[in-house]
Each structure stands twice: as C-alpha cells, then as structure tokens.
Amino acid sequence: MRKFKQKFGFLLLRLSILLAVIFLFSLIIVIILKGAKVISIPFLTQFPQDGMTKGGIFPAIMGTFLLAVGAIVFALPLGVFAAIYLREYGKSYRLIRIIRIGVNNLAGVPSVVFGLFGLAVFVKFFQFGVSLIAGSLTLGILILPIIIRSTEEAIATVPESFREASYGLGATKWHTVRHVVLPVAMPGILTGAILGIGRAAGETAPILFTAATFYTRRLPSTVFDEVMALPYHIYALMTEGTKPQYQVPIAYGTALVLLLLVLGINLIAIIIRYRARKAKTW
Amino acid sequence: MVNDVIVNTEDLNLWFGKKHVLKDLNLKIKEKSITAIMGPSGCGKSTFLRCLNRMNDLILTTRIEGSVFIDDDDIYKPKTDITALRKKVGMVFQRPNPFPKSIYDNIAYGLKINQVKKNKIPEIVEQSLKDTALWEEVKDRLHDSAMSLSGGQQQRLCTARAIAVEPEIVLMDEPASALDPAGTLKIEELMEKLKEKYTIILVTHNMQQAARVSDHTAFFYVGELIEYGETEQVFMNPKHKLTESYISGKFG
Amino acid sequence: MKEKFIRPILLISALVSIFFLCGITITLFTESLPLLKQYNFIKFLFGTHWYPTCYPPELGILPLIVGTLVVTLGTFLIAVPLGVGTAIYISEVAPHKIKEFLKPTVELLASVPSVIYGLFGMVFLAPLVQKVFHVPIGLNAFTASIILGMMALPTVASIAEDAISSVPRSLREASFALGATKWETITKSVVPAASSGIIASIILGLGRAIGETMTVLMVAGGAAQIPHSIFDPVRTMTATIAAEMGEAPMGSLHYHALFAIALVLFFITLGFNLLADWISHRRKV
Numbered sequence: 001m002r003k004f005k006q007k008f009g010f011l012l013l014r015l016s017i018l019l020a021v022i023f024l025f026s027l028i029i030v031i032i033l034k035g036a037k038v039i040s041i042p043f044l045t046q047f048p049q050d051g052m053t054k055g056g057i058f059p060a061i062m063g064t065f066l067l068a069v070g071a072i073v074f075a076l077p078l079g080v081f082a083a084i085y086l087r088e089y090g091k092s093y094r095l096i097r098i099i100r101i102g103v104n105n106l107a108g109v110p111s112v113v114f115g116l117f118g119l120a121v122f123v124k125f126f127q128f129g130v131s132l133i134a135g136s137l138t139l140g141i142l143i144l145p146i147i148i149r150s151t152e153e154a155i156a157t158v159p160e161s162f163r164e165a166s167y168g169l170g171a172t173k174w175h176t177v178r179h180v181v182l183p184v185a186m187p188g189i190l191t192g193a194i195l196g197i198g199r200a201a202g203e204t205a206p207i208l209f210t211a212a213t214f215y216t217r218r219l220p221s222t223v224f225d226e227v228m229a230l231p232y233h234i235y236a237l238m239t240e241g242t243k244p245q246y247q248v249p250i251a252y253g254t255a256l257v258l259l260l261l262v263l264g265i266n267l268i269a270i271i272i273r274y275r276a277r278k279a280k281t282w
Numbered sequence: 283m284v285n286d287v288i289v290n291t292e293d294l295n296l297w298f299g300k301k302h303v304l305k306d307l308n309l310k311i312k313e314k315s316i317t318a319i320m321g322p323s324g325c326g327k328s329t330f331l332r333c334l335n336r337m338n339d340l341i342l343t344t345r346i347e348g349s350v351f352i353d354d355d356d357i358y359k360p361k362t363d364i365t366a367l368r369k370k371v372g373m374v375f376q377r378p379n380p381f382p383k384s385i386y387d388n389i390a391y392g393l394k395i396n397q398v399k400k401n402k403i404p405e406i407v408e409q410s411l412k413d414t415a416l417w418e419e420v421k422d423r424l425h426d427s428a429m430s431l432s433g434g435q436q437q438r439l440c441t442a443r444a445i446a447v448e449p450e451i452v453l454m455d456e457p458a459s460a461l462d463p464a465g466t467l468k469i470e471e472l473m474e475k476l477k478e479k480y481t482i483i484l485v486t487h488n489m490q491q492a493a494r495v496s497d498h499t500a501f502f503y504v505g506e507l508i509e510y511g512e513t514e515q516v517f518m519n520p521k522h523k524l525t526e527s528y529i530s531g532k533f534g
Numbered sequence: 535m536k537e538k539f540i541r542p543i544l545l546i547s548a549l550v551s552i553f554f555l556c557g558i559t560i561t562l563f564t565e566s567l568p569l570l571k572q573y574n575f576i577k578f579l580f581g582t583h584w585y586p587t588c589y590p591p592e593l594g595i596l597p598l599i600v601g602t603l604v605v606t607l608g609t610f611l612i613a614v615p616l617g618v619g620t621a622i623y624i625s626e627v628a629p630h631k632i633k634e635f636l637k638p639t640v641e642l643l644a645s646v647p648s649v650i651y652g653l654f655g656m657v658f659l660a661p662l663v664q665k666v667f668h669v670p671i672g673l674n675a676f677t678a679s680i681i682l683g684m685m686a687l688p689t690v691a692s693i694a695e696d697a698i699s700s701v702p703r704s705l706r707e708a709s710f711a712l713g714a715t716k717w718e719t720i721t722k723s724v725v726p727a728a729s730s731g732i733i734a735s736i737i738l739g740l741g742r743a744i745g746e747t748m749t750v751l752m753v754a755g756g757a758a759q760i761p762h763s764i765f766d767p768v769r770t771m772t773a774t775i776a777a778e779m780g781e782a783p784m785g786s787l788h789y790h791a792l793f794a795i796a797l798v799l800f801f802i803t804l805g806f807n808l809l810a811d812w813i814s815h816r817r818k819v
Contacts, residue, residue, distance in 0.1 A: 002715055002717075002718065003715070005715075005717060005718075006715045006716060006717035006718070009717040009720075009721070010627060010717065012619065013619050013622055013623040013627055014623065014627075015619075016615060016616045016618075016619025016620055016623065017619065017620045017623045017624075017628075017636075019616055020616050020617075020619075020620045020687055020691070023684045023687070024643050024684060024687070024688070027646075027650075027651065027654045027684070030654060030658050031650060031653075031654065077547075078547050078550055079547075081543065081544050081547035081548070082544070082547040082548040082550060082551065084544055085541075085544035085545055085547060085548040086548055089540075089541055089544050089545070090548070091342070098552070099548050099549065099551060099552060101808075101811065102551045102552035102555050103551045104807060104811055105555055105804060105807050105808070106551050106554060106555050107807075108738075108741050108745070108803055108804070108806065108807035109555075109558065109745070109800065109803065109804075110744070110745025110746070110747065110772060110799060110800070110803055111745065111747060112745070112747040112772050112775050112776050112796070112799075113558065113562070113745075113796050113799065113800050113803075114558075115776075115779075116561075116562070116565075116775065116779070116792075116793060116796050117557070117558045117561050117562075119779070120561045120564075120565055120793075121557070121561060124784075141554050144550070144551060144554070145551065148551065159379075161375065161377065161379035162379060162381060162382070164337070164340075164375060164379060165375065165379040165380070165381060165440070165443075166381075166391070167337065167340065167368065168335065168337065168368060168372065168373040168375070168444070169368065169369075169372070169391065169392040169395060169443065169444070169447060170364075170365040170366065170367070170368035170369040170392070170395055170396070170447070171365065171391075171395050172365055172537050173537065173540075174536060174537050174540045175395060179391070180381060184382060195645075198645055199645070201647075202645070202646075202647030202648075202649075202650075203647070204647070204648065204649045204747070204748045205747040205748060205772075205776055208776055208779070208780070209779055209780065231647055231649040231748075232649075234649050234650070234652075234653055235649050235652070235748060235751075235752070238652075238653060238656055238657075238752060239751075239752070248657060251653055251657075252653070252657075255649075255650045255653050258647060258649075258650060259646065259647075259650055262645055262646065262647055263642055263645070263646070266641070266642050266645045267642065270638050270641065270642070281382060281427060281429035281430075282382060282429060
C-alpha cells in the first residue's frame, strides 16, 4: 500500500512538472513560430509604415533600450549605496530592519501603481510630461529593490577575513569597501544590475502613462520626448490596432524580439553568476 | 638586555555585552622582543591582543575600561587616530587571509593606504618578501593570485604584508595554528628574525611554542593575568600554582 | 576626510526606498481624496455598478474587487499545485542532470514579460477555450486564470524549491533511517519543514497575480460586472486602472476614482507582502 502511495505520489509530481513544462513551452514555441515569420532585417531596422500595417519596429527597440538604460542609471548607484549602508555602515538594528521592510514592500507594489505614481509625480508635478525621463525614473524605482537585494547578497558573501585584514592594515571603512569588498562582490552586483535591466525592458504598466506612445516619426532627441517601447507596442497593436490581419503578426514579431531580448539578458546574468561561482578561490 | 617598555596596560577591563572577558589587566611589554601570551582556550588571549590595535572596535557590543599605553600614548583616548594606530601595530591573523589579489598587490595594498610613493613600492614589496623568507619562492610569480600559495606561504605573505608598512609592533594571533609542522617551523624562524626590528606579541595555545620562541611569557586564565615574566623563569620556576598546573598539563 | 561625507550619502540612499514607499502612499491618498470628498466611500467599495462615464457616474468597485478575487482564486488553483509539485519534483525527485537544466530554466521563465503572456492568451488560448468549452467569448475569467496561473507558476516553483532544498540533509536521513519511503519522507518531513518558505512563495506568487495588469487587461475580457460563471468576462482593479486612465480627463472624478482603486489595491498587496514577510520570519529555523 505504501509503495502504491509512493508510485501515485510520484506520478502526480511528474504530472505537475509535465503540465508546467507543456504550458510554458507551448507559449515559447507559439511565439517563436509565429514571430519568426515576421522577423527580418527590415523589420528590425525600419520605422512602422502605413498606419502600423507594414514596416518595422526599430523605434520601439530603441525606446526600450533607452528606457532600460535610463532606469539602471538611476537605480544602480542609489541601490548599491543603499546596500552598502545596510551591510557595512548600519549601526541601529531597528533602522536596518525598517529599511529592509521598506525595500521588500516596495518590491511588492503592483506595476500599475508605479505607473500612477510616475504619472502624478513625474509627468504632472515635475511637469516632465509623457517622456523618456518620466518613464525611466518610474522604472528605476520599480527595479530599485532588485538592485538593493542582489547587491546586499553579494556583499554578504564577501568573507569577513578580508575586511579584517584590511582594517588590520589601517584602512578606513570606505577604503575597505571600495578596494576589498566591492571588487569581490562585483559579479553579484553585476548580475543584479542585468536582471534589473531585463525587468525594466519587459514592463508595460509603468510606462503606459509616463513614457509610451504608439507611434513616433523620429527617434527621441531629448529626454523629454515620448518613446515607443516593445512591450507597449505589443499591447497597442492588439488593442488599438484597426487592421488585425496585419497587426497580429507584427505583434507576434515584436513579442519574439522582446522575448529574445529579455531571455538573452537574463541568460547573461545567469552565466555571469555561474562563472563567478566557479572562479571563487576561497 | 634591558629593553624599554613599549606597551603598558593599566587596569584594562573589557566586556562583550554583559560578559566580562578581560579583568584588571596590568601588563608591561618590552620592545624588540617576543612576548608570548598563553593559556587555555577562551581565556581572552586573542581578545587582549585585539585591544592593542583596537580591532575589538569592530564588534558593536564591546565596552572597555582602563588604559592601554603604546609608546606612552593612551590609544583609547577619544581623539586617537585609529588608522595610524593600526599602521604602527600590525596584525597577523589565525587563519591566513590574503586578499584575492596578486601577491604583489597584497603587499602594495597597505603601502597605498599609507600613501607611499608609487616608485618606492616595488622595492618595499621585495624587501618584505625577503624578510619573510618568501622572496625566492615567489619572485617569478609576483602577479599570480595570492590564493594559489600554500597555507604556510599565505601566512608568510600576510606577515610580509603586515611588516611592509613598517609597524613597531606585530601582533600574531596563533599564526601557526592552521599550518602543518613545516609551515609552523618556518613561521617560528621568521619570528626570531623579525624581533630584531619589531616587537612581537604572540598568542599561542601551544605552550611548547611559547617556550621555544619567546623571551617573555604571560599566562592568562579566564580573562585574568596570572603570571608574567621571562620565559625561562615562568617555565622552570613558575610563581603561581595555576601556572604550574597548566605547564605540567593538568588542564588546558 | 572623505569618510565624513560617505556615511550620510549612504544613509540617504538607504532611506530612499522608504521615501518612495511613503511617496507612493501619499500620492495615492492625495489623488484619491477628491473622490472620497465627493462620493460616499461605502458606495465606492461596495457599489455593484461601475459606470464612470455615465452622468451621474456610478463608481462602485465591487465588480472589480470580485473580478480580482475570482481571477486570483483561479490562479491559486493552478499555480499552487503545479508550482509546489514542480518544486518538489525539482528538489527531491529529479535526476541531477535534469535538475541542473530545470532550475535555471524555471528562473528564466519567471522573467518573461507579462504582455507576452497576454498576447498568447488573447490570440492563442482564448479562441481555443471558446471552441473547446462552447462559450460565447474566450476572453474571460477562466482563460485569465490559466494564463495568470502559468505566470505565477515559475515564481512559486522557484521560491518553494529554494525553501525545500534548504531543509537540512539530516532531516531526510533521519526519516529514511526510520524506514520511511521517499514519498513519506517528502510529505511527512521535508515539506512540513519547508512549510513557511512554501507558504511565503504562494503568498508572493498570489501577490504578483493580484498586481498583474497587462495580462488580465488583454485576456480577462472587458466587462466590469460581477460574473455569474467562470466563463464570464471580468475586469480586475488593475486592468480598470490601466484601461481607463488614458481616457479619464485630468482632475475629473473618474481620474480620482482610479487613484482610489489604486489605493485599495496598494493596501491589499501591502497586506499580502507583510503577511509573507511575517510568515517567513516566524518559522525561521
């Protein structure tokens, strides 16, 4: 009886992983198959034409790139400094715990709420308008917890003996952080940054009201211009497009580009983490 | 041989939180000699050592009363420049802890902190490695990672790193405990050589080592200084019953 | 010298997260306030009709709350068994080679953007559901639950797997030494020991599902009505905000009502997060 229970139990487990794999791979496969039909060099390098029924998605690719870069430029220094404080400089356990709760909760805020915040503060209050900078700042806040968490983790794995050796030689705390801790933590920090970039590139709701537009004739020339973006483009094609027979394939193509982009970025992060772990000499 | 007193503690007491770890320590350590601090595990030897370069400051629950004079200067007075103190009082730790950098950069690290001129660094690196009998073994691979050295070599590297900044005192916290007998021998030979230039204060739980190597010995027991004197006297003719019991192996 | 300036800079950076969290809370309150002044709050929370563009506007968000709950429940039913099952499989049953492949794969899948799930649901799954189940429209709560379940699955699986594999070896060995089968060890020793981590993963996965916007916007249908069956189209709070903010005139009652929805949503997800945080701290071995 017990053996039967075990066989049945394992069957259930195998079933669940099978279902999970089928679900998720069917998504990937559908996107790849349908998207690949549309992808071509012109698709990647041209502007949309003919009311979004022909042409390419180049401005969306650029827009996503700029938004993601903007987000990380904002979030990386802020997040790394915050993590350094929490791990190296913090003296009051209470304050540290409060800040950590703050970070965790910021991480759980729904993306559309970030979008509203960005709308009220960056677009309206600071009067940046719907713009690249409003979108980047909003995305930056969204990915800040990712940066803080991964940097904290990376710093925590630096062995204490290195710090002791440095202090023993008369180094100041900042010197120790800069020249001993950060270099050792760098792969982890880099991994976190790359994951943040991937996340920023894939988000739609935060840029809905802060940066994105369906169509621009030119690439943005200042940070105050609106931008096209891959995730928003997919959404807009599916919900605002008037000629689905042309636009659905384009949406699939855009989705494939976005998918490859995001998966590629995350794969790089995983590889960096893996190689750093192998190269560890202590 | 009459040496001056270089380290003088007066009624030194230390608490970690509520735990009273060091009790009323009065110890005068002579310069340019090897002073060994021995005693059973957990009796505060390493803690005492770390008072001398204020490494205990890194532990948040530390509380200290009393004074520690180095060269007649109380290192616990408020405005003390701790980084300058740690240049003067170097430390070699129990487990070798070279930085994950090259052999060269390990030693250059301390020099750069002390703003040694760039062109002087290579010769100081070479000299430190010679002083710690490591030069011949590594001179052709100075830019290899320090982690590729053996345990004993790493410990000698850490010693070279410590003396490169020209301290007056070198604190050695059980420097050979993580090493094999060959490595231990090399460290002990190193200490003999170094005492010509530096004051060495050695913590060891190996009393034979203390007897072999040191000029003066202090015996600690549960945070108190039980006996202190010239090594020969302490081992041959201990004044305290406790010391005698420890030496004859009755505990510890 | 530099040291003096470093500490305050670092401290300020660390406080920024709290600063933004407070900023978000304050902004949501400020922009919701005009609604609360002009419209009865009870009618807002429990009213059954959401007609913001009518005159006079009816701003009852109960259908939206129900929509969110129904979709979240559906997600739960799919993501939890499959996610936890996957986690147990990866951690305890999978042969080493498969494990090495599956772990990073699951992690990668957790990073697929939601809008892609939405596209898949809208164009591929919804027509399928429509055909298979003979329902008038494939964009409904059922389809949305499936898609969201798929979305939450990698998150639940990944975190639960971490919790399960960090159960110490000694626990399993003790169980085997007493003669238990592998299945019994898993269900009676390992999973209970990892329970707080597993529960945290479920709560986090659900939190993400509640806060999910684009997928439900594209897949759940557009009807802001309380559903009668699982195959009815529904609207969630998130989808409503995303869909209508573009059209609500700045400063209008509709605009403030959307912010008020965001406020309610914010507190719900905050509650979930604090719960998950509390649970994982409570049973920390």
